[in-house]
Amino acid sequence: MARSQASARVVVIGGGIGGATVAKYLAANAAGIEVTLVEPKARYTTCFFSALYLAGMRSLESLTHGYETLAQRYGIKIVHDFAAAIDPVAKTVNLKSGGKLPYDRLVLAPGIAFKFDAIEGYDEAATKIMPHAWIAGPQTELLRQQLDSMEDGGVFLIVSPPNPFRCPPGPYERASLVAYYFKQFKPRSKILILDAKDSFFEQELFQDAWVRHYPGMIEWLPAQFTGGIKAVDIKDLSVKTAGETFKGAVVNFIPPQMAGGLAQQAGLADQSGWCPVEPRTFESKLQRGIHIVGDATSGGDMPKSAFLANSQAKVCAFAIAAALTGSARFAPHLFNTCFTFLAADDAVSDAIALEPEGGAIKISEILISEVGEDAETRRQVVKAANGWYDAFTHDVFG
Ligand SMILES: Cc1cc2nc3c(=O)[nH]c(=O)nc-3n(C[C@H](O)[C@H](O)[C@H](O)COP(=O)(O)OP(=O)(O)OC[C@H]3O[C@@H](n4cnc5c(N)ncnc54)[C@H](O)[C@@H]3O)c2cc1C
Incomplete structure (x- = not known):
């Protein structure tokens, strides 16, 4: 039953993209709700655009945001x-x-956790030697330092995780922009991607770009070729697959993923490791009165992206306001647009609209860049991406 308007309390756990957006949209639009946001970090660094930092094209500071305006x-x-x-x-x-x-x-937006027991030898201590850099901050800095001090001619090894994982184009965007950096400063170096999958999102767009911008520099080995990733050895910076052992000068190991730890501990995740939610309210299907947004959720065609976490958060905020204050209910509108950099002046985008359907969330429309677009079209996408970063982070934290 709804409390009186003056005293309804919403606690949001996790001040990343999903949690900060829920908190802001509830506080800004629903009178009579007291919003508390719980987040251990004083400042939040975005994973999106972190490949530009690795390539020396942006500072980490420019990707870091505080909570002062929300307060x-x-x-x-x-x-x-x-x-x-x-x-x-x-x-x-x-x-x-x-x-x-x-x-x-209660709203939970804890993001992702890593399945440290999934691959032999890769535990939390190993992240200090083979950074995942899949939660932005010190891990991203460590990877950048390793790339900076790598000698020309070295091999940068990326291990790409199985589905589902945070940011499907992310490992391949990272490979592209590190190749952009190598091409300028360490042109004899190579990038080897060992994949836990046999195909990946926007594969044709990436492979076309790798041939055009970085011929001979990036090699991608699917699971069907290697037999899958079996173990790592941090002492000699090697990754063992079913058939062969590969050594890197720098190893970026992106582990298999699941919903953030608190969601597991609170019984909000099912056997898949992710949290099933009602598509119109983002209320947990496993525990009533608790909502979940962002990468931790499952249920249909939702990619794990910041854009979609923000879109889910708005649907969730308006559903909570309606439940607590009796304000109008809105039909959910969910969108996702991802901009992906292939080089400094070459980016692609994919845009989808999603709708609730049969208890899940399904893609209703899709618009995606194509192989063969001219250079000016791609430069315009770079421009749009930079504009999006500023507008989007303002929408979340400003
Ligand atoms: C390399 C890379 C590139 C990416 N590029 C893009 C892109 O171009 N576009 C895009 O849309 N998305 C992109 N993403 C994905 C995007 O970063 C995530 O989808 C997004 O951050 C998910 O938001 P979230 O709120 O679920 O999790 P997060 O943003 O990770 O926030 C989770 C927060 O919860 C906090 N937390 C966790 N547990 C607790 C607890 N128990 N108590 C309190 N706080 C807690 C954490 O400290 C963290 O701040 C990229 C990701 C990566 C890794």
Whole structure:
């Protein structure tokens, strides 16, 4: 039952793209709801555009955002702490520092966690030697330092994870922009992608770009060729597949993924490792009164992207406002546009619209760049991508 308008409390766990958007859209649009956002980090660095940082084209600072505006302009209470547990009966969140936060509705946006037990030898300690750089920040800096100090002629080995994972074009965009950097500064170097899959998103667009921009520099080996990734050895920077062992001068190991730890611990994830949600409200299908947005969710054709996390968050915020305050219900509109860089002046985009259908979320429209587009078209996509970054991060944090 809805509480009185003056006292409804929503706690949002996770101040990344999904969580910050839910908090902002609730606080900005729903009178009478008190919003608290729990996030351990003082500042958030975006994964998107981190390949530009690896290529030396952007600073990490330019990808980093604070929570001041969310607190000052929208009155959101920001708690810099880690949510350690949820008590769905008492409706409280236990903080790592020892406090408790009561809620009427809870939103979880914890992002991803890594399946460290999936590949022999790759555990949390191994990330210090073979960074995943799949959560932006210190890991991304470490990978950049390793690439900077790699000698010309070295092999940069990327291990790409099985589906589903955060940002389907991400590993291949990273390969493209590191190749762009190598081409200028370490032209004898090579990139080898060992894939856990047999195909990947926008494959034709990438492979066309690799031939045009970086001939002979990037090699991609699918799982059917290697027999799959079996183990890593951090001592000699090698990755063992079923048939062969590959060594790198720098190894970027992107592990298999699942919903963030708290979602697992709170019983919000099913056997797939991801959290099933109602498509119109993003309420958990496993626990009523708790909503989940962002990469942690599952249910249909949703790619794990920042754009879609932001779109889901708006649907979720308006559904919570309607449930708590009786405000108007809106039909959900979900969109995703991803811009992918192939070189400094060459980018492609894919845009999809999604709709609830039969308890899941399905793609209803799709528009994607094509092989053979002229250079000016691709330069315009680069321009649009840069404009999108500023507008999008303002929508989330500004
Ligand atoms: C290399 C790369 C490139 C990408 N490029 C693009 C792109 O071009 N376009 C695009 O749309 N997407 C892109 N993405 C994907 C995008 O970054 C993610 O989809 C997006 O960040 C998901 O948002 P989220 O809110 O689910 O998770 P996140 O943004 O990761 O936020 C999760 C937050 O929850 C916090 N948290 C976790 N557990 C707890 C807890 N127990 N208590 C409190 N806080 C907690 C974390 O500290 C974190 O801040 C890219 C990703 C990568 C890795």
